[in-house]
Amino acid sequence: MKPVPFTHEIPKSLQLADKALTGDNSKVMAGGQSIGPMLNLRLVRPTTIVSIDQLDELQTVHIKGDVLSIGAAVTHAQIEDGIDDVDLPTMLRHVARSIAYRAVRNKGTIGGSLAHADPAADWVSAMTALGAQLVIRNAHGKSRREPMAGFMRGAYRTALQQGDIIVAVELPTAMGKALWGYEKICRKVGEFADAIGAVVIQPDLKYARIVVGATEDAPLLLDDMAREMARTATAPSLDEIDGALAAHLPGASRVKRQLLKTALSRAIAKVIPS
Amino acid sequence: MKVIVTPAAANQSISLTINDRPETVTVPPRTTLAEILRDHLDLTATHLGCEQGVCGACTVMVDGRPTRACLTFAASCEGATVETLEGFKDDDLMDRLKAAFHRNHALQCGFCTPGVLATARDLVERLDTADEVRIRNELSGNLCRCTGYVGIVESIAQVIDERRGLGLPSTGAPRVAREATTGFAPFDADIAERPPAPAVSSGTMTVEDGWSVVKREVALNHSADAVWAHFSDLDAVAECLPGAKLTDHDASTFTGHIGVAFGPITAKFEGEGTYRTDDSSRVGTVAGRGKDRGGQSAVEGELSYTVRLAQGDPDASLVDVGFRFRIQGMLGQFNRPELVNGFVDYILAEFVANCDAVLSGGEVRESKGISAFAMIRAVIGGKLRALFRRT
Numbered sequence: 001m002k003p004v005p006f007t008h009e010i011p012k013s014l015q016l017a018d019k020a021l022t023g024d025n026s027k028v029m030a031g032g033q034s035i036g037p038m039l040n041l042r043l044v045r046p047t048t049i050v051s052i053d054q055l056d057e058l059q060t061v062h063i064k065g066d067v068l069s070i071g072a073a074v075t076h077a078q079i080e081d082g083i084d085d086v087d088l089p090t091m092l093r094h095v096a097r098s099i100a101y102r103a104v105r106n107k108g109t110i111g112g113s114l115a116h117a118d119p120a121a122d123w124v125s126a127m128t129a130l131g132a133q134l135v136i137r138n139a140h141g142k143s144r145r146e147p148m149a150g151f152m153r154g155a156y157r158t159a160l161q162q163g164d165i166i167v168a169v170e171l172p173t174a175m176g177k178a179l180w181g182y183e184k185i186c187r188k189v190g191e192f193a194d195a196i197g198a199v200v201i202q203p204d205l206k207y208a209r210i211v212v213g214a215t216e217d218a219p220l221l222l223d224d225m226a227r228e229m230a231r232t233a234t235a236p237s238l239d240e241i242d243g244a245l246a247a248h249l250p251g252a253s254r255v256k257r258q259l260l261k262t263a264l265s266r267a268i269a270k271v272i273p274s
Numbered sequence: 275m276k277v278i279v280t281p282a283a284a285n286q287s288i289s290l291t292i293n294d295r296p297e298t299v300t301v302p303p304r305t306t307l308a309e310i311l312r313d314h315l316d317l318t319a320t321h322l323g324c325e326q327g328v329c330g331a332c333t334v335m336v337d338g339r340p341t342r343a344c345l346t347f348a349a350s351c352e353g354a355t356v357e358t359l360e361g362f363k364d365d366d367l368m369d370r371l372k373a374a375f376h377r378n379h380a381l382q383c384g385f386c387t388p389g390v391l392a393t394a395r396d397l398v399e400r401l402d403t404a405d406e407v408r409i410r411n412e413l414s415g416n417l418c419r420c421t422g423y424v425g426i427v428e429s430i431a432q433v434i435d436e437r438r439g440l441g442l443p444s445t446g447a448p449r450v451a452r453e454a455t456t457g458f459a460p461f462d463a464d465i466a467e468r469p470p471a472p473a474v475s476s477g478t479m480t481v482e483d484g485w486s487v488v489k490r491e492v493a494l495n496h497s498a499d500a501v502w503a504h505f506s507d508l509d510a511v512a513e514c515l516p517g518a519k520l521t522d523h524d525a526s527t528f529t530g531h532i533g534v535a536f537g538p539i540t541a542k543f544e545g546e547g548t549y550r551t552d553d554s555s556r557v558g559t560v561a562g563r564g565k566d567r568g569g570q571s572a573v574e575g576e577l578s579y580t581v582r583l584a585q586g587d588p589d590a591s592l593v594d595v596g597f598r599f600r601i602q603g604m605l606g607q608f609n610r611p612e613l614v615n616g617f618v619d620y621i622l623a624e625f626v627a628n629c630d631a632v633l634s635g636g637e638v639r640e641s642k643g644i645s646a647f648a649m650i651r652a653v654i655g656g657k658l659r660a661l662f663r664r665t
């Protein structure tokens with residue numbers, strides 16, 4: 001189906017993007033790989049589309065002090081391939097290449113994926129596991145930082161307000177040395193996940209996080225399990241994982257729980273080999 | 275070459291290079307690259323299957339990279355260099371691929387072939403060696419109904435080998451192998467306490483013969499008499515339902531609409547229905563059906579509610595809500611239990627808060643619209659998944 005008629009603006013700067021976004025029914029477009037299908041299905045009927053993927057500010061990747069900053073319009077394929085001479089954590093490159101298909105990765109952006117907040121999307125869980133921060137610019141050009149944990153409020157629901165633009169995703173550079181496991185279960189390569197398990201342990205930062213994704217809601221953080229895992233350096237048993245999932249996701253079907261349990265136990269096994 | 279298409283106020287002129295030829299098209303911004311190619315430049319090798327990025331039939335090279343032409347809109351094509359199957363003139367790798375496809379029976383009906391060849395061209399260039407598993411994985415974004423992929427995989431593998439034989443290096447980034455973990459020394463993790471997740475609602479959601487059936491128990495801090503008085507008044511109920519508006523009703527029938535306008539999704543179901551209330555058992559039922567014109571979906575459903583006394587508190591009551599519905603058309607993938615749960619709970623929470631406010635003598639809170647975020651997920655995720663499943 002054809003999308004409804006809209007005007008399409010491609011502003012040359014973030015300031016101009018702010019202005020273009022003041023319209024009531026205007027929508028940001030980055031790679032268009034999520035909003036595109038919704039336009040074609042007429043689930044989204046905007047009057048104005050504002051493309052931001054060509055803005056230089058959103059395409060830079062750099063390390064400043066101990067922070068790695070990835071521009072919101074950097075594509076999945078760029079992360080998959082590695083960017084210039086910036087040392088990206090291997091986990092990022094691994095996650096990127098399991099997203100969709102190369103033709104989609106060539107256009108889809110990390111910022112678009114986080115803003116879209118599909119519970120089954122990969123960056124949402126991966127960035128939560130890595131303790132990333134989002135740099136968000138509001139309609140008046142002011143910037144704020146929000147931790148990934150909590151940014152996503154529910155399926156397709158985030159802390160973003162009309163006019164907000166994600167500018168960059170920040171990670172401590174030390175995350176490059178973290179122990180990690182990321183397991184995505186889907187029936188077909190490149191498909192959205194049926195279950196995601198992500199584990200990141202960075203002893204130098206006293207950092208431990210266990211994330212369960214693709215629950216149809218915001219990524220689930222299993223903090224007690226992460227604390228215990230760091231304290232003992234041993235993997236929780238399958239029963240313990242199942243118990244935690246049952247407690248946090250009482251509505252989940254048995255099949256879903258089994259998938260989540262499998263994904264998470266595989267991710268943990270990558271960090272603590274049995 | 276200049277192609278003029280029906281002028282409309284919002285038309286834009288886009289200049290791009292297609293198959294080494296400069297072209298200018300004047301099209302509305304909603305025009306996709308696939309349409310520019312097919313409808314405006316008569317380059318019909320580029321096929322359209324799903325128009326959602328899933329099937330890969332529309333894949334063409336944009337600035338040297340395989341790209342979905344169905345998800346690329348006109349303005350984004352300004353200045354782009356596009357290569358379609360009609361192009362690739364004097365392209366040694368593409369010529370070799372075509373020969374290999376011929377040799378290996380890598381196509382039957384040919385519908386997927388233009389997109390498959392674009393992907394194949396990219397793989398031949400990028401992949402260092404012909405690794406069958408890798409080739410198959412990378413082909414997962416191009417659906418082929420006919421061949422079973424055997425000939426396609428073989429062709430790509432052969433041309434990768436030919437390229438290596440010619441001494442041409444691959445252009446792809448090498449894959450970094452992850453180091454095996456040897457574990458870590460125990461430490462006390464620094465994890466801040468987070469506020470507990472919101473309570474999970476009580477109730478069930480099942481799918482029966484294509485109908486979603488939702489059951490919930492809702493508590494209200496008002497007497498059962500007051501609640502029933504409110505719930506037996508259709509106007510009052512409609513007023514508390516976010517997005518709903520009655521246009522007309524008599525003693526048992528009504529017409530009206532319910533708008534779902536949140537996040538990027540908008541749907542407005544217009545329809546009619548019947549309702550019945552029974553004062554002695556305090557049971558009400560509302561049945562109706564409606565259509566969403568813009569989104570081309572239809573919904574039908576039945577809502578029933580029973581108002582009961584809450585034990586031990588005359589000023590409190592319980593309402594058993596039962597909701598049976600099905601949605602057809604674009605929004606039809608809504609029938610996914612986990613999503614419907616979240617969605618229904620959101621509406622119910624708004625509805626209950628509104629009823630509470632009205633029963634306490636206040637006003638209906640201004641609705642920000644039903645949070646259809648759950649619905650977007652249901653629709654897009656479900657729709658895409660349904661497509662994947664069918665493959």
Ligand SMILES: Cc1cc2nc3c(=O)[nH]c(=O)nc-3n(C[C@H](O)[C@H](O)[C@H](O)COP(=O)(O)OP(=O)(O)OC[C@H]3O[C@@H](n4cnc5c(N)ncnc54)[C@H](O)[C@@H]3O)c2cc1C
Nearest residue numbers: 030031032033034035100108109112115121122166191327
């Ligand atoms: C066939 C297919 C399969 C896919 N499979 C997967 C998968 O397996 N895993 C996965 O994670 N993803 C998958 N995706 C989604 C894909 O990765 C998208 O590219 C991504 O989720 C959205 O990024 P985008 O840049 O295309 O965003 P867009 O589609 O342009 O935008 C998405 C939403 O985010 C908003 N937005 C975009 N950028 C910003 C910004 N910087 N600031 C604020 N708001 C912004 C837009 O307004 C829009 O609402 C798939 C997509 C397709 C088509």
Ligand code: FES
Nearest residue numbers: 323324325330344
């Ligand atoms: S038509 Fe573009 S991917 Fe199916």
Ligand code: FES
Nearest residue numbers: 382386418419420
């Ligand atoms: S040859 Fe028929 S779809 Fe591939």
